[in-house]
Amino acid sequence: MIRVEIDGIAKGYPGAHGKRLEVIERLDATIQPEEFVCLIGPSGCGKTTMLGLLSGLLNPDRGQIRFIGERSATGPLTSIVWQDYALIPWRSIEDNVAFGLELRGVPAKQRRQVAREHLAMMGIEAFAEAKPAQLSGGMRQRAGIARALASDPEILLMDEPFAAVDAQTRTLLQDELLQVWSTHRKTVLFITHSIEEALLLGDRILLLGSRPTRVVKEITVPFPRPRTRGIETDPVFTAMKLQLWDELRDATRAAEFAEISK
Amino acid sequence: MSQARRQVAPEPAREAVEGTVMIYQPNPKATGEPSRALRWLRTPVGALVPIVVVVLLWQLGSAAGVINRTFFPEPSQCFSALWHLIRDGELLPNLWISIKRIILGFLLGVIPAIVVGVSMARLPWVRAIIDPLIAVTYPIPVVAILPLLLVIFGTGSQPIIVLAGIISFFPAAVNTMSGVMQADERLVLMARNLGASRIQIMRKIVLPGALPSIFAGIRLAAGLALLGVIAGEFLASSDGIGSMTWRYWQIYQIDNMYATLIVIVAMGFLLTTLTLRIQRQFFGWTEGQK
Numbered sequence: 001m002i003r004v005e006i007d008g009i010a011k012g013y014p015g016a017h018g019k020r021l022e023v024i025e026r027l028d029a030t031i032q033p034e035e036f037v038c039l040i041g042p043s044g045c046g047k048t049t050m051l052g053l054l055s056g057l058l059n060p061d062r063g064q065i066r067f068i069g070e071r072s073a074t075g076p077l078t079s080i081v082w083q084d085y086a087l088i089p090w091r092s093i094e095d096n097v098a099f100g101l102e103l104r105g106v107p108a109k110q111r112r113q114v115a116r117e118h119l120a121m122m123g124i125e126a127f128a129e130a131k132p133a134q135l136s137g138g139m140r141q142r143a144g145i146a147r148a149l150a151s152d153p154e155i156l157l158m159d160e161p162f163a164a165v166d167a168q169t170r171t172l173l174q175d176e177l178l179q180v181w182s183t184h185r186k187t188v189l190f191i192t193h194s195i196e197e198a199l200l201l202g203d204r205i206l207l208l209g210s211r212p213t214r215v216v217k218e219i220t221v222p223f224p225r226p227r228t229r230g231i232e233t234d235p236v237f238t239a240m241k242l243q244l245w246d247e248l249r250d251a252t253r254a255a256e257f258a259e260i261s262k
Numbered sequence: 263m264s265q266a267r268r269q270v271a272p273e274p275a276r277e278a279v280e281g282t283v284m285i286y287q288p289n290p291k292a293t294g295e296p297s298r299a300l301r302w303l304r305t306p307v308g309a310l311v312p313i314v315v316v317v318l319l320w321q322l323g324s325a326a327g328v329i330n331r332t333f334f335p336e337p338s339q340c341f342s343a344l345w346h347l348i349r350d351g352e353l354l355p356n357l358w359i360s361i362k363r364i365i366l367g368f369l370l371g372v373i374p375a376i377v378v379g380v381s382m383a384r385l386p387w388v389r390a391i392i393d394p395l396i397a398v399t400y401p402i403p404v405v406a407i408l409p410l411l412l413v414i415f416g417t418g419s420q421p422i423i424v425l426a427g428i429i430s431f432f433p434a435a436v437n438t439m440s441g442v443m444q445a446d447e448r449l450v451l452m453a454r455n456l457g458a459s460r461i462q463i464m465r466k467i468v469l470p471g472a473l474p475s476i477f478a479g480i481r482l483a484a485g486l487a488l489l490g491v492i493a494g495e496f497l498a499s500s501d502g503i504g505s506m507t508w509r510y511w512q513i514y515q516i517d518n519m520y521a522t523l524i525v526i527v528a529m530g531f532l533l534t535t536l537t538l539r540i541q542r543q544f545f546g547w548t549e550g551q552k
Contacts, residue, residue, distance in 0.1 A: 055455050076457045086452040090470055100456040103466075151456050 001033040001069045002077070002154045002187065004054070008063035011049050012212075023049050025212035026063070031155075033069065036181065036188045038198035041208030042248065042255035047191045051159050054189060055080055067154070075100060075152035083160045085140040087132040093143045094119065094128040100151025118146040121180060138169035145177070155187040163193065174200060175229060182226045195244045199237055200227065207247055210254040217247050335517045344521035353506070357525060360491055360502040363419055364529075367426025368487035372434045372480055379438025379476070384464075389439075396435070404429045405493050412498055422499060426490030430483035437482070441475025442468055474545040481537045488530055503529075 006029045015021030023046040031037050039047055052058035053065060055078045067077060079100065087096045094115050095102075101111035119125040122142040132140055141161055148156055162170040174197060181188065181201075192198050198205045202221050209216040219240070223231045231237050278285065302308045317337050323329040324336045347353040382389040404425065411421035445468040453463050495504025503522055510519035 057451055057454060076455070078455070080452070080455045082448065082452060084448060086448045088449060088467070088470075099453075099466075103453070103456055103458050103462055 001072055003033055003068045004031040004155065004187070005066040005068060006030070006054075006063075007066065009050075009053060009060045009065060010062040010212075011046070011053060011058065011060050022212040024053075025214050027208075027214050029206055029215055029218075031187060031189060034185045034187055036190065036201060036203045038202035038205045039189060039191045039208060040193070040195065040198045040205055040244070040248065041213065042210055042252040043193075044255055045208045045210055045251070046213040047208065048159060051080065051157050051189070051191060054078060054155070055157055071154060073152045073154045075104075075154075077153060078155045078157050079148040079151045079153035081141070081144050081148045081156065081158040081161045083163055085132070085137075085144045085164075087140055087143060087147075089132055092129050092131060093124065093135070096132065096143055097147045097150050099147060114150050115146075118150040119143075121149075121184075122146045122176070136169070137165040138173060141165060141173060142176070145180070149180075149184060149186070153186070155189065158188060158190045160191050160193060162197070170197075171229070177201065178227055195241050195248065196232065199223075199240055199244075200229065200231065205244070207244065208251075210251045216251065219244065332516065335520065339517045340520035340524060343515075343517040344524055347506075347518060347521050353503075353522075353525065356501055356506055357503050359419070360495065360504065361529075363423050363491045363494075363502065364426060364487050366419075367423045367491060368430055368484055370423060370427030371430030371487065372483050375431045375434035375479070375483070376438050376476060379435045379479075380442055380469075382435075383439045383442035383472075384468075396432070400432055400436075404490065405497075408494060408497060417498060417500075419499075422491055422494035422502070425494045426487040429486040429490040433482035433486065434476075434479040437479025438472065438476045441472030441479075444475070445471050474541075477537075477541055477545065481534075481541070484533050484537060485530070488526075488533060492526060 006027060009024055009027045010022070011024045012020045012022040027050070029037075039050060041047055049058065053060055087093075088099065091099070094112070097118055098106075098111040098115040101114060106114070116125060116128065119128055122145060124139055124142045124146070127135060127139060127143075132143070135143070141164075144161070162173050165173065178201065190198070190201060199221055205219040205221060206215050207217040207219065208214070221240075222236065223234070296304075303311060320329065320334065321337050324331050324334050344353070378388075378392065382392055407428070408421065408425055411424050415421040415424060449467045449471065450463055453467050458466065491502070492504035492507075495502035496508045499505040503525055507519055507522040507526070510516070510522065
C-alpha cells in the first residue's frame with residue numbers, strides 16, 4: 001500500500017528566445033492507496049508533465065515526490081496507459097500485454113498465462129494473436145490497459161486514455177474501466193479533459209489552473225461505489241459538472257490566450 | 263464467383279414519377295472493379311505477357327530486317343548462343359566465380375555497415391567523427407577508385423570483391439543509421455516505464471523497429487554488389503560473367519555478348535524478387551501503419 005505525496009513540485013522546459021517555460025510552479029497533492037484521482041485542467045497546463053514526473057521519466061526542478069508505505073504489487077512502481085496506446089506494432093496483442101513481464105524475466109509459460117487472464121479481463125482474448133494495426137482504437141486501448149495491469153504496478157497512471165477513441169467507444173471503455181477497477185483495486189491517477197469522465201470515475205478531482213500550474217481546486221466526488229453511468233442523471237452530478245466548468249472556464253480561456261501570445 | 267450464382271430475383275418495374283429531374287440508380291456496368299483481363303494481366307503469369315510480346319516483336323523485327331541485326335540479333339539466336347556457352351562449359355564456371363565475388367563483396371560491405379550504422383545512431387561521438395568522413399566519400403563514384411584498388415590488391419578477385427564491398431557499404435550504413443535513429447520515442451518511453459534496461463530497449467524496441475530500414479539498405483547493397491562485381495570484371499578481370507560480356511564485345515561476337523547479358527539480367531531479377539519476398543515475409547507489419 002503506497003501513498004504518494006507530491007510536495008512543492010516545479011518543472012519547466014527551455015522555451016523560445018532563451019526564456020524558460022515554467023509549466024508546473026508549485027504543486028502539492030496527496031494520493032491515498034487505492035484511491036482513484038482524476039487530474040483535470042486546460043490544454044498545456046502540465047497534466048502530461050505531471051505524469052512524466054510521477055513515473056520517474058522526468059526529473060522535477062524543485063520539490064519531491066515521495067512514495068510511502070510497503071510495496072504490495074510485484075511489478076514496477078507505476079505503469080502508464082498511454083493516450084496513443086504505445087503498442088509495439090510487430091508484436092501480437094498477447095506479446096504486447098506480456099511485455100512488462102518479459103522485461104523482468106518472468107518465464108514464458110507464466111507470462112503467457114498472466115497475459116491471457118488480462119486479455120480475458122478486458123474482453124479481448126479473441127484478438128490475442130492479432131497485430132495492433134489490425135485492431136480498432138478501442139481494442140488497442142483495452143490492450144494498453146491489459147498491459148499496464150498485467151505488469152502489476154502499485155499505481156496506474158492513465159494519460160487521457162480515451163481521448164483518441166470515438167464517443168460511443170469511450171462510453172464503453174469508461175464502463176469497463178469502472179468494472180475492472182471495482183475488482184482489481186489499484187491506485188489510479190487519471191488525466192482527462194472531460195469533466196463528466198472525472199465525475200464518473202474519480203474519488204477525488206484535482207483541478208489544475210493554467211500555466212504555470214498549481215492545484216486550483218480539490219473536489220471529493222460523493223457518489224458511492226460500485227458506480228454506474230446512472231449517476232449522470234443525478235442532480236448532484238449536474239450541479240457539480242456546472243460548478244467544475246465554472247472553475248475550468250477561466251483557466252481554459254487563460255490557457256488559450258497564453259497560446260496566442262506565445 | 264460466377265455470374266450465374268450472383269443472380270437475384272428481377273425487380274418490379276419502376277415508373278418514373280412525373281416531374282422527375284434526375285434518377286440515380288444501380289449501374290451494372292460501373293462496378294468500379296477492374297475487368298477480368300486487367301486482373302489476369304496483374305498476376306505473375308500475366309505479367310510475363312508484355313515481356314514475351316516485346317521479345318516476339320524483336321524476334322520478328324530482326325528476322326524481317328526491320329531491326330538492325332548487327333546490334334540486335336534475334337532473341338532466338340541469343341538464347342541459342344547462351345545454350346552453347348553453357349554446353350561448352352564456359353559459362354557456368356565463370357558465373358560461379360561472379361556469384362562468389364558478389365556474396366563476398368556484399369558481406370564485406372554490409373556487415374561493417376550495420377555495425378557502423380548502429381554505432382553512429384547510438385553513440386554521438388562516433389557519429390560526430392564518422393559523419394564528415396561519409397559525407398566526403400559518399401559522392402565519389404566508387405568505380406573511379408578501381409585503379410587504386412588494383413594498385414593495392416593486384417589483379418584477381420580481391421580488388422573486385424573490395425570494390426563491391428565499398429559500393430554496398432554506404433546505403434547499408436546510411437539506412438541502418440536512419441532506421442535506428444528513427445526509433446519510436448513513445449515506445450522507448452513505454453519500455454522505460456515498464457522497467458526496461460538500456461540493453462533491453464535496444465534489443466526489444468530499437469533494433470526490431472529499425473529492421474525494415476536496415477533490410478531496405480541490405481536490398482540496395484545486394485543490387486550494388488552485383489553492379490560492382492560486373493563493373494570490376496569489365497575492366498579488371500579475365501574471368502567472371504562480366505569479363506565474358508566485355509570480351510565478346512571486343513571480339514564482336516554480339517550474340518554471345520547478349521547471352522551473357524541475359525544471365526546478368528536474370529541474376530538481378532532473382533536478387534530483387536528474392537529480397538522482396540523476404541521483406542514481405544518478415545516485415546509485413548510495416549504495411550497498413552500510419
